[in-house]
Amino acid sequence: MSIGISIFSFGLGLWGGGVWMRRQTANEASEANLPPREQASPIAPNTHQYVVHEETPVLEVRKETSRDLYYRKLFEEVTKFNISSDGLDYENLQMLADSHSKIGNLDEAIKLYDSAIERSVAAIVKDKAIMLYRAQAYGRVVQTLAEFPAHMYEEEARDGDNSLILAYANSHIKQGNYSKVIDFLEKLLPHFQNLSKELRYVLASAYEGQQSKESLQKALDYYQQIYLEDTSFRDVREKIDTLSP
Numbered sequence: 001m002s003i004g005i006s007i008f009s010f011g012l013g014l015w016g017g018g019v020w021m022r023r024q025t026a027n028e029a030s031e032a033n034l035p036p037r038e039q040a041s042p043i044a045p046n047t048h049q050y051v052v053h054e055e056t057p058v059l060e061v062r063k064e065t066s067r068d069l070y071y072r073k074l075f076e077e078v079t080k081f082n083i084s085s086d087g088l089d090y091e092n093l094q095m096l097a098d099s100h101s102k103i104g105n106l107d108e109a110i111k112l113y114d115s116a117i118e119r120s121v122a123a124i125v126k127d128k129a130i131m132l133y134r135a136q137a138y139g140r141v142v143q144t145l146a147e148f149p150a151h152m153y154e155e156e157a158r159d160g161d162n163s164l165i166l167a168y169a170n171s172h173i174k175q176g177n178y179s180k181v182i183d184f185l186e187k188l189l190p191h192f193q194n195l196s197k198e199l200r201y202v203l204a205s206a207y208e209g210q211q212s213k214e215s216l217q218k219a220l221d222y223y224q225q226i227y228l229e230d231t232s233f234r235d236v237r238e239k240i241d242t243l244s245p
Contacts, residue, residue: 090119122152126164133167141171153184157191162199169202178209197226197233208243216243 088096097112129144145168156164165188169181185203189195204222207215220243227236 088119090116090123093119118149119152121147122149129167130163133171138171138174141167142175145171153188154191157188158193160193162196166198166202169199169206173202173205173209176209178206181206182210197230200226201234201236204239208239219243 093112093116097109097116100106100109100112125144125148129141129148132141132144145164148164153165153168156162165185169185172178172181172184182203185199185206192199200222204219204226207219207222210216220240223236223239223243226233227240231237
């Protein structure tokens with residue numbers, strides 16, 4: 001019997017010590033201006049069962065602090081290395097805008113948010129246009145790409161991703177808009193690191209479609225460039241034979 005009472009007293013002491021320690025933890029959190037981890041109230045009187053009332057967990061506060069620190073460090077890295085935002089996709093632009101917003105650079109944040117919106121819309125338009133192009137819905141490709149920012153074609157050319165440029169050019173050729181294709185591609189020429197055979201073929205086709213003496217000669221020049229690089233590319237051999245004087 002005395003052993004049972006001793007064990008009970010020992011357990012009660014542990015429970016009491018645990019309550020004291022929890023109160024100390026709550027007090028320490030309060031002194032550090034942090035909310036306590038939890039607040040509890042008894043479910044029923046004279047029981048040791050508690051329901052936890054979670055308010056603002058300590059971990060949540062720490063997470064927000066880490067987020068603020070992350071934005072500040074991101075801003076410091078970008079400004080330190082003078083990183084241009086021109087080539088960033090919309091997700092990274094939004095992240096950078098968030099970092100400016102966090103440290104109070106509201107004008108810069110607004111500019112970056114606007115750029116992020118433009119790029120997010122452009123990305124959706126691009127995906128839609130390429131899908132329509134693969135479905136050979138050329139008229140709808142032209143309509144869709146009317147919403148694509150004109151200045152962003154230059155980035156497409158610099159990046160070497162010709163999928164959208166080819167969709168634009170070939171769709172206009174299918175509709176007989178040869179001069180539009182020529183103007184479009186000739187303006188982009190300085191931005192290509194290397195003009196692909198496919199793009200040169202498209203440009204040659206546009207010149208050929210105009211059927212003037214001067215344009216036919218330009219078409220022949222492009223076909224000959226392709227042939228020197230790849231004698232088996234499409235029907236360039238036949239094109240050269242047809243257009244040669």
